[in-house]
Amino acid sequence: MFLSQIQTETGDRAVVARDGQAAHIVPGVTRVIDLAKAAIAAGRTLAQEVTARGTGPAVDLAAALAEGRVLLPVDHPDPAHLHLTGTGLTHLGSAATRNSMHAKADPEQMTDSMKMFRMGLEGGKPAPGGIGAQPEWFYKGNGHVATAPGQPLLSPGFALDAGEEPEIAGIYLIGEDGTPFRLGFALGNEFSDHVTERGNYLWLAHSKLRPAAYGPELLVGALPDHVEGTSRIRRDGTVIWEKPFVSGEANMSHTLGNLEHHHFKYDLFRAPGDVHVHFFGTATLSFADGITPQPGDVFEIAVEAFGLPLCNPLVQQPAQAGALAVKPL
Incomplete structure (x- = not known):
């Protein structure tokens, strides 16, 4: 359903x-x-x-x-009570691209990204009821940057890149007693700035503070072990880049349960009534193939098992003149 x-x-x-x-x-x-x-x-x-x-x-x-009448599949009447978060280095093919971004001068020295990926390989799938290795975690924003299907993904004026990340997102509602309830799964575009991230891996947090799209439909029930789809970029109606991507636990170094535990173990994320949209990661980026998206490009993420495709155009916001001023009171 x-x-x-x-x-x-x-x-x-x-x-x-x-x-x-x-x-x-x-x-x-x-x-x-x-x-x-x-x-x-x-x-x-x-x-x-x-x-x-x-x-x-x-x-x-x-x-x-x-007609532009499809909204986010799950939202909250108060956007401040919807949280966009995610985990990286969770997929079996995800380390190579990240490692190339963060490679150190000494090729024999393992990058922090590769160390994190190896932790997941060795301990990301604990026995049922067990607690496995802690994944990489990041915050994207709240409901104010949650972007509905068909609506533009806004790249800020200071951004150095505006790249797609085709992912599956788990969507959750916190019950009145603080229990996280998983409502289902949706296609997601975990929109990021890969050039900023490449500059220094400690800028990952900055690179993730961007809008994210998810939907159009919420898959109710279990996530298939193997999810296969296609990520595309269209420019002036023509596909300029296209690549298959996979997800699901068969293609991941962590179980969903382990990723969920390490997110919801924090009391902060179990506030009754809050909604959480948590992106599970990807191994497929157009950035890795040297693609630079341009304003007007349309990102398309399609998975047959998830119903209608997720499409969003890219809009570049103008650069701000000078530093942002803070007024003392």
Whole structure:
């Protein structure tokens, strides 16, 4: 089952469920988090809650996407209570690109990136119930930079690069007792500045403070062990770069459970009512192939198992003249 959120033709919000090709409005609810809260209260899964509510009017989801009416699949009415975070060096092919970015003068000396990757290989998949190696972790922002399908990814004026990262994101709601509930998974573009990151690996934190897109649909249920899709960049309607990418635990050095533990072990991230969108990493970047995205380019991330593709155009914000001034009071 897939869930999404749309703006109807009359301007109202609605939750849409899709099972197979047929999509319909879920009666009695306008946000997926409210649907999730009802499911938690009733002791049901999200899919069971959707079934219990019956079937509303049919929806042409592809048409809604083409018309710009598809919203983020999960959001929060107060954007400050939605957190965008992620983990890197989690995929079996992810170390080579990162290592080349952070390579030291002595090729025999292992980079910190390779050390972190090796930690995951050796200890990222603990036995059930166990705690494995700690992954790399980063913060991207809150709901103010969460970008809906079709909407522009804004690269700040000071950015040195504006590159896509095709990923799977886990989406979570924190229950009233502080329990993290996984609502499902969505396609994600964990948009980053790879030139800044390459300058010094300690600038990784800066390079990740960018918008991120996810959606259009939320896959409810388990993530397949093997996820395979395609990442593309279109310029003036022509594909200028295209490459397959993989995800899922079969292609990762960590289990999802281990990544989730090392995020939610912090009390800070278990505040009741908060939403978390956590990106699980990738091994495929156009940056690694020497591609420099330009304003107007469109990033497309497509995975058949995740429904409709995630497409976002790139917009470059103007550079600010001079330093940002802070006014003392």
